[in-house]
Amino acid sequence: MNGQTRISWPARAVSALLALLTALALVVCCAAMLAHSLLTSTSLHESVALDARVTDAQMERITARAEELAAKYGFAPQSVLSVVTQDSVTAYSREVIAWWMGLLGDEPVLEAPAYPTADIEAAVRADELFQASIPAVQQRTVARDSVAYEMGRAVSRAVLPLRTELIALVMPRLQERISLPVWMNRLAKLPLVCAGAALGLMLMILLLLRARPDKAALYAGTALAGAALTVLGLTALLPLLNLGGMAAELSDMLALQCGVLYKGLALRALLAALPLLVCGYALIFLHQRRRKARP
Amino acid sequence: MSRNVSRPSRLFWLTPLLVALPLLAAACAVAALYWPKLCSLLSVVMKLVVTS
Structure with missing residues (x-):
């Protein structure tokens, strides 16, 4: 024993x-x-949005799109890129995260935040090369619809590569059920x-x-x-x-x-x-x- | 009176594996069973929602 x-x-x-x-x-x-x-967790999603590899890839895409548009509409890409800075993209990423997190809350805002394009439009219209290459009567329309809007879309897609309009469409139906x-x-x-x-x-x-x-x-x-x-x-x-x-x-x-x-x-x-x-x-x-x- | 003393077997350190391995095997079995169906559904949803 x-x-x-x-x-x-x-x-x-x-x-x-x-x-x-x-x-x-x-x-x-x-x-x-x-x-x-x-x-x-906002901090978890912010850690993704602010990761150096992610922000570098986003800026690469945004720069490529700015250069593409600059070649098409005859302006200096730097005019747009001086407005679409990494800081402004980071601030927009934070807005998108707040929207994304809010979708599961009590009062979700269905429409995703849009990247502000007024400054891009102003910068393009002030660009001398642009003024020289586009007729004066078309400058406002081209700067707004063809450059600023496209750049805003490029930033949105670089930050959140999802069709947010589809999410806005599905969410109310989901909220009805559960x-x-x-x-x-x-x-x-x-x-x-x-x-x-x-x-x-x-x-x-x-x-x-x-x-x-x-x-x-x-x-x-x-x-x-x-x-x-x-x-x-x-x-x-x-x-x-x-x-x-x-x-x-x-x-x-x-x-x-x-x-x-x-x-x-x-x-x-x-x-x-x-x-x-x-x-x-x-x-x-x-x-x-x-x-x-x-x- | 002198008594011999011994330590329990060192194999007891491995007992957590007796719990972890069945649970991991069960998780793998569930994944093998349902993941292909879930994957095709997820793929359709992603094609709709994701932009290049």
Whole structure:
């Protein structure tokens, strides 16, 4: 006899099942946290919009479009690019993010913000080359409709490569069917509910194995660390779904934004999984530290 | 009276894998089952919504 109570096999089986359910609850908790971040976190989306690779690619596209229009309508591209600066594009990106996040709120504004084009029009009309190449009576129309409007569209598409008018069309119908704020509220509460369930299940393990607290620590630690490994594994496997590849077929900019967004989400998944991994292995360490006495 | 003492097996450090691997396998199985259908739906939606 070693002086320690032996655990019956049904107690072991039930504990293992409880540990699996605890891990599942924790994985759902982390997934709900990440989904909530994806849908509501302005900082996450700003980190994508302000990423150097994304802003550089946006400015490259915008510059290319300005040069294309300049060649067509005979003005110096610098006239437009002095107005469409990286700062103004960044400010517009922030507006778009606020609009995008607001779509899931109580009172969504359906129409996406437009990049202000009045300054572009004024800059083009003031350009000497433009004045020389376009007849005076057409300058206003060409500057407004063919240059400023097109540049505004180019900036909008570089910032958000989606047909926002379609989103504005679909959203009211979606709102008629389901109340998005109610569902967002439920999603916000889901991590707490899952964490509470996981805590309850771990208490059940402790109650079941109260005669052997070290084994209870082992099962609870296994559940915590197992959940963390699952979250990390799922995050690592996510690129296999090839969402970036699907996006790249349609828009390079969207693929780039998806890539940066994935890295932001992966970092958040790591930050969520790390405490679970540490707590889990700390509990397993408690089990491993005890010395088993032999006669 | 002297007593021999021993530590539990080091294999206990690997027990989290007993939880993580079935959960990952289940997630992969669900993805293999439903992802092709979801992917084609997503592809249609993306073609409608995404601009080049």
